[in-house]
Amino acid sequence: MNENTKFQSTSRIKSVVTAALILLVLAILLSLGTWQAQRLVWKEQLLADIAERRHAPPATTAEIEALLAGGEDIEYRTMKATGTFDHARERHFFATHEGRTGFYVYTPLTLDDGSMLFVNRGFVPYEMKDPSSRQAGQVGGEVALTGYARAELSEKPSAIVPDNALDKNLFYWKDLSAMAASTGLSREDVLPFFMDLDAAQANPGGWPQGGVTQFSLPNNHLQYAVTWYGLAAALLAVVAGVWWRRRRGSDGT
DSSP, X not given: OOHHHHHHHHHHHHHHHHHHHHHHHHHHHHHHHHHXXXXXXXXXXXXXXXXXXXXXXXXXXXXXXXXXXXXXXOTTEEEXXXXXXXXXXXXXXXXXXXXXXXXXXXXXXXXXXXXXXXXEEEEEEGGGOSGGGGGGGSOOSEEEEEXXXXXXXXXXXXXXXXXXXXXXXXXXXXXXXXXXXXXXXOGGGEEEEEEEEOTTOOOGGGOSBOOOOOOOOXXXXXXXXXXXXXXXXXXXXXXXXXXXXXXXXXXXX
C-alpha cells in the first residue's frame, strides 16, 4: 500500500468517525429537545388540572378521602372541614414567608367522627414559635374552615433536606406519619392528607397568618426545548458551512 492509498484510507476513517460523532450529538440534541417538548405538554396539562381543582366547589373531607382512594390527584383541591383544634399537639414546619423566617403551624383538627386532620393554619415568625406568644390565635370551640387539600409525602423530597427533629418539634419536610407519632396520635386516626387554610381564615391577633399555599410551578420547558433544538440547528449549520467550504475548495473556486 503506497503513501497516497494510506492517506486516503486514514482520511476516509476520520470522515466516517467525524460523521458518526456529528450524528450522535445531533441525535442527543434532538432527543433532549423532544423530551422537553413532551414535558411542556405534561406541565401545561398539570397546571390546567390544578387550576380546575383550585376553582372547584369545596369538597368535604369524606369526598377528598374518596378521591384519594380512587387514585385521583387531590393536590390543591378546594375543601372544607369543621371541627375543633387540638392546639396542644401543634407541629412546626420550618419555612420562610414574605422574606421572614419562621414556621408553618400544623395543628390537628378533631372532626365529628373522631378522626384527625392536620391543618396548616399558616405562618408565624421565628420568635413566635411558642404558642404562648400568640394566645389570641389559639381559637377554641368548633370552627368551619376552607382551604386546599395537600397530599402527604411518601419520602423525603431530597437528600439535601435535613431530617426532621422530632424532639425539637421541628419539621423540614411533611412526614405525616412522624407528625402523628410525635403527638401520640394513632396513624389510623389521622386522615391521609393535609389541609392548607386559605387567606380567608383570619386569626385573632393575626397569627398564624393563613393563605400561605404556593401555587406557582416552574414551567421553563419551552425555553429548554428551543435551546436544544437551536443547538441542533446550529450544529447542522456549522456542518453545512464546513461541507460547503470544502466543496468549493475541491472545485478550485
